[in-house]
Structures are given as C-alpha cells and as structure tokens.
Amino acid sequence: MSALPDWMRPPRPEGWFADDLDHLPEAPRHTELIDGALVFMTVPQTWWHSRLVTMLTVSLMEQVPDGSQAERDMTIRLDARNRPEPDLLVTTKPFDPDRTWYAPEDVQLVVEVVSPESAHRDRTVKLRKYAEAGIRHYWCVEEQDGAPIVHAHELDEPTGAYAPAGIFRQILERPVPFKIKIDLSRLVPNRNS
Template sequence: MTALPDWMRPPRAEGWFAEDLDRLPEAPRHTELIDGALVFMMSPQRWWHGHLVTMLTVALMDQAPGDVSVGREMTIKLDERNRPEPDLLLTTAAYDGDRTWFTPDEVLLVIEVVSPESAHRDRTVKLRKYAQAGIPHYWCVEDEDGAPVVHVYELDEPTGAYAPAGIFRDALKRPVPFDITLNLAELTPRRSD
C-alpha cells in the first residue's frame, strides 16, 4: 500500500475544517468537506451529467432576475465541518472573482445532478444538511432512461426539513425562487440511431 501524500493528512487531531479547503491546492477538483471528512469526485464524469449541468446553467441564467446569479461547482460553507459543492446553485451574492464559497443565507436554490457515486450523498446527506442550513430550495435531478427527472423540495421552516414539492418529467414550472419554466426534454442530447 502506498503512503498518503502529506496534503491528505488532516492539519489537526480534530480533522478538517471548512477554511482548510482553500489551503489544499493539491486536492483534486471538486473536493468537498462532509462532516469533517474530505470527499473527492474520483470517477470519470458521465457525458449526460456534464451536458445536463451545462444546459441547466444556460436555461437558469436566461431566466434569472438581475439580482440572482447562477453558480457552478462552488462550495457552500454550511458550518465549520461542512462545505459541500453542489453542481449548481442560485445566489444573491454580489460577484467577486476571488470568492471560493457562499454562505447558506446567500443561496436560494441548490441543484444536485445525481451520479452513481454521489447518489447516497445527494439523496440523503446533502438533502438533510442543506435543509438544516436553511437553504430554501433543493432540486435533485435523476437520470431516468436518459431523461432528467427533477425532484423538487422546499424548506418547511417550522420543522427545518425539506418537504417534497413535486416530481417533474418533460416540463418543470415553478414560481419559486423566481418564475422558472424548463422543457426538460430539451436539456439532454439527442441520441442518434
């Protein structure tokens, strides 16, 4: 077994903290912090996933009001031990080119496009953590035979948990966090026979 590189060793006995991510230039791209543990996206990204994230980015940028920006692959500092990196987010934060993370109060919507290696985290762990942090909207996008299916959740403030707000196939129309209309069938590449 090969020894771990020095940068993979936690800087203290308590493990990793949110600010440590900014001091890990050797870490692979898309490194997250979940419960004080580094999580790496090590498997190759599927074309479906990357294409869908790009198409969602463009569609949401076209519809977002002037005070809302679309962020891609940026972390959210939920607390000192959690800094997940969703595929997309909608934020009210002013643009700062040097910024590496957002706070939950700056995030309106988090979107995770589920991959086989992220399925458990996206469907359970992140769902719970984003809700506990007070992020008002969460979408979990699944691959159903090559077509996107969007599971939409809204924060139920009295309980601090997400409540299901619908499962969308073919088309998605939502009034929050702003008026959003998506033709889901147009978001995936056409297959050639």
C-alpha cells in the first residue's frame, strides 16, 4: 500500500473543517465533509443515477418561483465540520459565480438519489444532519424496478426532526416548498422498453 498524498492528511489533529474543502484542489470532484472526515465518491455514478439527477434538476428549474434556483454539484455548510454535497438542492440565493457552498437557511429543498455506496449516508446520516441544520424539505429518491420512488420528508418544527410527508411513485405532487408536480415515470426510460 502506498503512502497517502500530503493533501489527504488533515491539517490539524482534530481533522478537517468545512472551509478546508475550498483549499483542496487535488481532491476528487464531489468530495464531502461529514463529521470532520473527507468522504469521496468511491464508485462511478450509474447512468440511471446521473440521468435522474439531471431530469429532476430540469423539472425543478421549470417550476421554481422567481428568486429560487435549482442547483447541483454544490455543498451545504451545515456547520464547522459538515459540508455534504447533495445531488440537487433548491436555494433562494441569487447566482454568484464564485460561490462554493450554501448556508442551510438559504436552502429550501435537498434531494439525494440513493446509490449502493451512499445508501446509509442518504437514509440516516444526511437525513438527521439536514434536519438538525433546519432545512425544511428533504427528498430521498430510491430505485425500484428501474423506476424512481421519492420519499418526501418535511421538518417538524417542535422536534427538529423530519416527518414523512409521503412516498411518491409515478407522479410527485407537493404544495411545499412551492407548488411542484413531476411525472416521475418520464424521468428515466423504463428498462423493459
């Protein structure tokens, strides 16, 4: 086994901090910070995952109200030691070409598309962390027989945790964070077609 490259060594004994991600040009794309540890995407994305994220982004871009944007490939600085990169988010912040992250209060919706490599983080770790940061809406998208299924969660203010808001197949229709209607069956071609 070869030695770790210098850039992979934490700059301090207590590990990495959120701002450190902006100073790691050697890090692979989609590097996240979870509890002070760097998390790398270890396997290539599947076509299904990539296509679904693209089509969901396009669908949301067509429906967001003025003053909101659907974005991908951006991190959220949840706190000093957590900066995950969701597959997709909807923000109220205006376009800034130099932006590298969003604050939780600027994020209306976070979407994670589950893959085998990210399943535990998406279903449990990020579910808890996004809720603790106060992000009001979280969708966890699963694949079932080649079709997307969206598990929608809404922040329950009294508990500070997410409450299930519905499981959507075929059609996703939600009144919050803005009026949304997506034909899930059209996002990715059926494997049997």
